[in-house]
Amino acid sequence: MSGLSAVQWLPGAARLVAEARAELPQKDGLAAAFTALAALRAAGLAVPDQDEVAAAAGTVRAPGGPPAGAKGRDDFRLPIPCDAAAAGTEPAALAAAVETLSGKRLRVVPAVPASGEWSAAAVFELLAALWDVPRVAVIARLDPAELGSPDTPERALLDYLHTGVPPLWTNRWRPPGYHHxxxxxxxxxxxxxxxSVVDTYAVLGDNGVHDQPLEWVTAALAGSGALLLIADVAHAGVLTAAVTGAGLAARFPG
Incomplete structure (x- = not known):
């Protein structure tokens, strides 16, 4: 693609997408661990599996099935607890797991609104500032009910780029709680x-990758949504500057 329709990938995104696609799908209830594992492997770290990340992050799985057309995955190597009432992965715990499993080679900087709500301008400014590092991964904890359908036709997406009118297709997969x-x-x-969103099932978009209007990603972050920025420890200052420069706060939600 070229011109207005060309994807401007974040630094290191080619390997990140390749690692995520090679790992598809997520194990049942381990979306957070899936995204962190892809980021770790994209940085050249040989972490064994999603279980290793989930255990380090204290993940509690929620019951619930995969999206239509996808199969669940329950080949757990480690005992990951499952409890609907306590399910989830705290952003601070996921960040600590990434840093620990990387041997402190990676640093994770969180981003949440400094005050008020998320804004599309802040999300855009943050992403734009990340081209100042050689390699970065961005994990988003969000509500997928606010996203558009991953199989929205390309023509509708191009129309949106030219007109600003979001496509009408809504996301039909709505897992319990937040998704990563x-x-x-x-x-x-x-x-x-x-x-460009890298998801956790191959049926969501083109082998797990789909494009979403910026406004819908922003809406999906509303409430307790959070972003985790991951880069080599030497570039932690650049990540923090990108967060504050976008008018966001480098802290965890809650």
Whole structure:
């Protein structure tokens, strides 16, 4: 693709997408661990599996099935607890797991609104500032009910880029609680911006990758959504500056 429809990938996104696709699908209830594992492996770290990340992060799985057309995956190597009432992975715990499993080679910087709500301008400014590092991974904890359908036709996405009118297709998969994905790039048009999302099932988009209007990603972050920025420890200062420069706060939610 070229021109307005070209994806501008974040630094290191090609390997990040390749690692995520090679690991598809997520294990049942381990979306957070899946995204972190892809980030670790993209940095050249040989972490065994999603279980290793989930155990380090204290993940509690929730019951619930995969999206239509996908099979569940329950080949757990480690005993990961499952409890609907306590399910989830805390962003601070996931960040600590990434840093520990990387042997402190990676640093994780969180991003949440400094005050008020998420804004599309802040999300865009943050992503734009990340081209100042050689390699970065962005994990988003969000509500997938606010996203568009991963199989939205390309024509509708191109129309959005040119007109700013979001497509009408809504996401039919709504797992309990928050979902975790990777944000890997943007497509900038005359009136709209699409964010390239790396998801946890091959049926969601093109082998796990789909584009979402920036406004919908922002809406999906509303409430207790959070972003985790992952880069080599030497570039932690750049990540923090990107967060504060976008008017966000480098702290964990809650």
């Amino acid at each position: 994905v990777l944000l890997a790039g943007v497509r900038i048009g005359a009136e709209g911006t699409l964010v």
